Amino acid sequence: MRSELQQRIDQLSREIRHYPTPIARCDEQLSALIEERSRLLDELKQPSGCTPQAVWANDGGAYRDARFAAYKQSKHQQGS
Numbered sequence: 111m112r113s114e115l116q117q118r119i120d121q122l123s124r125e126i127r128h129y130p131t132p133i134a135r136c137d138e139q140l141s142a143l144i145e146e147r148s149r150l151l152d153e154l155k156q157p158s159g160c161t162p163q164a165v166w167a168n169d170g171g172a173y174r175d176a177r178f179a180a181y182k183q184s185k186h187q188q189g190s
Contacts, residue, residue, distance in 0.1 A: 115154050122147040 133140055156161050160168070 114118065116152055119147055119154065122150070177182050 122143055126140070126147065129140055129143070
């Protein structure tokens with residue numbers, strides 16, 4: 111969910127950056143893009159509901175740690 115939010119924010123930022131000039135003060139389309147990006151940025155700042163431990167586990171932290179430990183063990187055994 112957060113990555114989709116970030117992707118949409120990035121897309122809106124690109125659209126805003128490349129918006130055709132000159133820009134009229136009453137340009138509703140540009141205002142809508144800026145407002146949507148602002149709303150999504152606020153949403154992204156909200157706590158995700160997941161603890162740091164849950165985010166770490168969901169991102170494969172335990173798997174990476176186990177692989178790293180196995181790697182270190184094999185290097186230790188090779189050195190002996």
